[in-house]
Amino acid sequence: MTSPNSKVYLFIHVITCVKNKEPLLTKPVRTVLFAHIKKHATESGINVLSVNGTEDHMHAVVQMMATQNLAQIMKSIRTESAAWINEGNFIKNHFEWDDSFAALSISPSSVKQVLDYIEKQEEHHKTKTLESELEVFQKIQI
Template sequence: MNSQTSKVYLFIHVITCVKNKEPLLTKPVRTVLFAHIKKHATENGINVLSVNGTDDHMHIVVQMMPTQNLAQIMKSIRTDSSAWINDGNFIKSHFEWEEGFAALSVSPSGIKQVLDYLEKQEEHHKTKTLESELEVFQKIQI
């Protein structure tokens, strides 16, 4: 199979938090921020399938290409989005993302379920905290 006919299905679900988990991403900010992130990603060859979140964190699902690196993708998205928020004075204080992030690979057969989960973030977090959501990562054993 040559590179012209390669089929690559690398789906990654990333969770990244606002620095100190401050609840700075109000609904109006999230609405414009997530649209901006999708636009920036497209302009930079990053295929964002979905982005959503709540006041203190963001979920993003990307389809990576073989030549891409997840750390570089997230650095591009987070650096651009934090500069965009700060330059646009969308919030009163200085905005930063936490240094690290959590990432899970997603099977092509499970991608629809993950995208549905992202779509319902506000509803989901009415009953579950970010900490309980992140506990899933602690329970994964290989």
Template sequence: MTGNLIYIYVHTVWTTKHREPCLHKSFRYKLFEHIRNHAHNKNIQLEIINGVEDHLHCLFKMKSTQTVAEIIKVLKGESSKWVNESGFVNNHFQWQDGYGVFSVSPQNVGKVKRYIFNQENHHKVKNIDDEFFEMINLLAE
């Protein structure tokens, strides 16, 4: 084999500071588009991004030279700066320090993409805590 073949997908979740519901629809999709463009510029393969008022989900296809920590640091740092400079929120905007990361097998990529795409529907009946524990329980099975 002359090259590398890498199929490592990760589903990440991170929240606003104190889970403040400040990602209003009025700018949320502009934020997601900004993160998508910044990821592209940094050679990060972001498959899908979506979320609700207090958190977002991303699906990344990793490269062999990248780490999850580096990717999230780059995207969280730059996007919080952009939100503050754009004036979309009244107070100083921050992301929570931590994040969740879940490995995704290639055969489940489509299912995870649909799950991320349908975030608003999921959160009509579940909050972030319920969602997070559900993901953990699915992995434990």
């Protein structure tokens, strides 16, 4: 049982891709989509501190609560946002997120640095590919 006085500081940096890494998220679509994701997440009790990305993927920082699990959070965000895009006809193609995602825990002292990184996604991806970004996960050794 979780006490209402529990203090939980679980910050997760999540990256999820458009199905087949298709470049479907144009700048105008991203602008409305990411605002919608934050709004829907808040309404669903999910604390999304930041969300941004490029044409083929999205980054988010989520502060998890004691009773939440990451798979459920991501399912909620991806299922609802894909339905919202498709129902709103924001793009010509049928939209889907990839089934997988990558996630890294963030120490509370590094949250601001990761938020800054996510804010600058378009600038970052002028020089780095998504693949090079995801290589970080391959290099993690415990």
